[in-house]
Each structure stands twice: as C-alpha cells, then as structure tokens.
Amino acid sequence: MKNFSDISGKRWFMGKGKGIASIQEIDSAELGDTRILILQVTFADGSKDLYSYIEDESRIGSLFHEAFADGACVSIFPSQKGYFRFKGAQGLPTNVLRNLKPLTTEQSNSAFFVPGKLFFKLFRRLQPGLHPEAEILQHLVQNEFRGAPAFYGSCEYHSESGETFTLGILEQHFQGATDAWVYFNQQMDENAARELGVETARMHKVLKGLDGTNPIKEEPPFEKLEELLKTAGKNLVAENVAIDGAKDVAEEAVRVLEALPRIKENLPKNEGDASLSPIFQPQRIHGDFHLGQVLKTSDGFKILDFEGEPTRDLDFRRRLRSPAVDIAGMLRSFRYAAATSHKNCSAVEVAFLEGYSEESSIDTPRLQKAAAPYVLSKAVYEACYELEFRPDWFWIPAEGLINS
Secondary structure: OOOOHHHHHOOOOOOOOOOEEEEEEEEEEEEOOEEEEEEEEEEOOOOEEEEEEEOOHHHHHHHHHHHOHHHOOEEEEEEOOEEEEEEEOOOOOHHHHHHOEEOOOOOOOEEEEEOOOEEEEEOOEEOEOOOHHHHHHHHHHHOOOOOOOOEEEEEEEEEOOOOEEEEEEEEEOOOOOEEHHHHHHHOOOHHHHHHHHHHHHHHHHHHOOOOOEOOOOOOOOHHHHHHHHHHHHHHHHHHOOOOOOOOOHHHHHHHHHHHHHHHHHHOOOOOOOHHHOOOOOOEOOOOOOOHHHEEEEOOEEEEOOOOOOOOOOHHHHOEOEOOHHHHHHHHHHHHHHHHHHOOOOHHHHHHHHHHHHHHHOOOHHHHHHHHHHHHHHHHHHHHHHHHHHOHHHOHHHHHHHHOO
C-alpha cells in the first residue's frame, strides 16, 4: 500500500502541529489512468480528519475527460464503500477537460486549470454536507450575477453511510486577470475601490435569497488573544527575538495587552450581533472576504472563493451573518495592503464604502458605523492568527487594535 506520509508537509494539510498516529486509505476509484482516494488521518489524540487525494495529479485532465466522456452530464464511479459522482452544469467546456494542468502554487486547497477556460478547485480536508462554494456559485449564476466565475460542475464522494462530501468544483478561469491584492499594493486606486464596493453590494443583494444555518451572536476571541499576547511577550523577551523588517513583536504584544480593557470597552455590546443591526439583517455572505479573493479583469472585478473560512465547519460557513462582516474584511484587507506597500489607504476605504452605498442606498456614515465593531473583531482574529503563524506580521493588526 502507498505511503501517504508526505501529505503532512503540504500547505493544505490542516493538522500541522498535531501528532499523526496513522494515515490510511478509506476508499478509492480508478479513473483516467490514476486513482481518486479518500484518506483518513488519525491523530495521536484520537481525532480524525478525511482528505481527498489524487494519486497522479498530472493525470487530472484524463480523469475529467473520462468522467464526462461522450457528453455525459452525470457520471458515477462505484468504489468499495460508496461511489464518486461527477456532475456537469450548463456551459461546461468538455472539449478542453483533457488540458487541465496543476497550478504550482499551493493554498488551503489544490487547483488545476486550462488558461482562460476552466478552473478546478480540489477541496482537501473534507466535511460531510452541503458545501457553501458550490451552493453559492450556483445561486449567483442562477440569479445572473456577473461578478463571479461561471459554475461548471462538481465532484462528490458518497459514502456507504449516506454522507456526501464535495471534493471539488469546476468553474470559469479568467486569463490575464490581476490579483486585487497585487493591484492595490501597486496603487491605491479610489475608482477601482468604488467599483469593488458596488460589486460587493450587488453580491450581497443576490445572496439575500439563499437559505443558510441560523445566526448566532459571535464574540471576538479576546481570551485566546490575551493568552497569546502573554505567551508571545514572555517568550520573545526571554529569547531576545527581533524580527527583521518588522516592529519588535514582544513590545507590540505588551502594548496590545495593556490596551485590551479599552478595546473591549470600545466594542459595542449589541453591534456584534447581526440580528440587532439596524441596517443589516442576517443573510448569506462571502464569509472570508479580502483582496486575495478578488480578481481585477478587463470586465470588472470578479469575486472568488465562496467556501468561507476553511478551518471552520460547514455549519458555520453556511451561517446567516451580517453583510458588515464582509465589509469589515475588505476594509481590514486594505489596511494590510497599505502596511505592506507603505501607502495610505484612507481614501480607498472611503471610496469602497461610497461604492457600496451607491448600490445599496445606505448612506456611507451608517455603513461606517455598522462595520466598525466588525472591523475591530476582525483585527482581534488577525492578531491571534499572526501571533500563532506569522509573528513578523503581527504589527499590522496590533496597530489597528492600539489605535482603535
């Protein structure tokens, strides 16, 4: 049996830092001169994760060519413990499927593409249930939203226990597009930011009609942040660590820790509850909205990656939440771009809100007020993430919290 231990070193592997007891093949099917597999990772603490795996990724084109052979809209491939199902949507360019090639860049998932034609996203860590990205993209397409890729199909695994796992989706690929993160690092373009604000409001209008799981009040992880700040400060001071090109992390941690009581006091008690927002009601949203999820094309901005936060469960990612969550995510992303490019993003933030206001008919001051607590909450999440995984970036959310 093949040794799958190499997956622990992949960027998309979400079990880093946890001891692995075993990795074993749960099920598989032969397709396109390779195999598509379901792997079970068992950790030392007894917890388990399921992952999708393609034995020879260079054969991905042959895999999909066989899946949709002879113009099939739906094809099923039995396995020992269930079956794999491929389903094509209207417009799927079956004539180029054989040309699918892997993208070299690794993310939380894996990607394959035919330039200007087709993009396949393979979800790595699997969870049973309706997947938000397939669900949202289909809804956007059905409602003629032009600011997202066309949805071309999906790949699922159905287990013998009756559970369904979405392994990946096929969608439109935009050739020659510019990553919005790169674009705004190069230039703080107010007109482009206004256009993005308009497109964001249009997206939210369409998503109002999509069902989801019930909203609940969301609290910023202040306790986790406080513990991380104490640990970071002590460890880095003790080790006399200085990170090149960034402010001293230990010093910043102490400053944020001292400011936490004021930061908590500044967070409105009810504004964090989407159901109590005066201008927004809970609805489906993007859920992980930032500049890295947007492309600037010759045909306007295109919004991508509707799967939500990959570390969250599907129930959370399908939750009805305030659109202010997405607005805050983009405002914080502008701050990150400004920090890394040494530019001022104030005018761009205002332009984004003005664009959203223009399309939504909500005046800009009210948008700013509604987004403010979510901006603060987002900075708390960012601070936790940076302290855990990228301490040399911690100074960016630290400044946002200290100056809030």
